[in-house]
Amino acid sequence: MTYAIEVNNLNKVYDGFELKDVCFKLETGTIMGIVGENGAGKSTIIKGILDLINIDSGDIKIFGKDFKENASEIKKDISVVFDESYFHDNLKLPDIDKIMKNIYPNWDKNKFLKYTNHFKLPNNKRVKDFSRGMKMKLSIAVALSHNAKLLILDEATSGLDPVVRDEILDIFLDYIQNEDCSILIASHITSDLEKVADYITFVNNGKIIFSENKDELIYNSGVVKCSEKDIDKISKEDIVGIRKNTFGCEVMVSDRAKYENIGFVIDKTNLEEIILFKVRGQK
Ligand SMILES: Nc1ncnc2c1ncn2[C@@H]1O[C@H](COP(=O)(O)OP(=O)(O)OP(=O)(O)O)[C@@H](O)[C@H]1O
Secondary structure, eight states, X not given: OOEEEXXXXXXXXXXXXXXXXXXXXXXXXXXXXXXXXXXXXXXXXHHHHTTSSOOSEEEEEETTXXXXXXXXXXXXXXXXXXXXXXXXXXXXXXXXXXXXXXXOTTOOHXXXXXXXXXXXXXXXXXXXXXXXXXXXXXHHHHHTTSOOSEEXXXXXTTTSOHHHHHHHHHHHHHHTTSTTOEEEEXXXXXXXXXXXXXXXXEEETTEEEEEEEHHHHHHHOEEEEEOGXXXXXXXXXXXXXXXXXXTEEEEEESOHHHHHHTTOOEEOOOHHHXXXXXXXXXX
């Protein structure tokens, strides 16, 4: 198995915040979603991976090679989209095409035209007259137009409406049809990650809580509805979180089949609910 990204024991301390021993691997040909609350550390992880901040310690490999030592060779195969546009206000699409041709040896003008047409971006307007959504679409069009093997997006789709987000998610799914290509997406929008991600890495307060196969995670988890005294019948290590209300308890378990087999009534669940139980549920 090959990995597009390997992060081992990434540590970074800011005043009042600590990324602690962050480890995860993004398998080549897959999409990983990084999810977590505001301030959980998603952007710091991405900046740490890309050597945009000084990390305190950690070992980062991209395409199997140490990133710092091979940065110039690796960078041409990576596309990064942050939540802000980085194009000069006065540029128009044809100017951006010319500039990118000089920056990226693999710049593909036809792909750029295809994506900018698809996103209905105007040729004759300057970037300063683009809406926020149009600027994001432009950044994504550029990111997809130089045959990069790794796409890293930090909240890049959060400002877009649901229809456009859905179109972009389909483009991401199409992009990884090429098995050499991989995507890392940090997003608050769990439904988007649920649609496209193969793996989910959940960060809370600077720590990785889990990094798992999404389908297995959702399939194996479930919500048991029971009385408070029935909670004792559930092993502590299977409890993700508990919610109590006036009618009884809801217990998120990590092994749905086990509790179905012993007669509990269990509801299926989704990524958002799993995360809410993890963060807000009692243990
Ligand atoms: N340059 C910096 N100096 C000091 N603290 C920082 C710096 N950059 C980030 N932090 C802190 O690190 C923590 C994690 O921030 P980060 O931007 O990684 O979170 P995030 O999960 O991406 O949040 P959001 O979803 O709101 O974008 C926050 O407490 C933030 O204040």
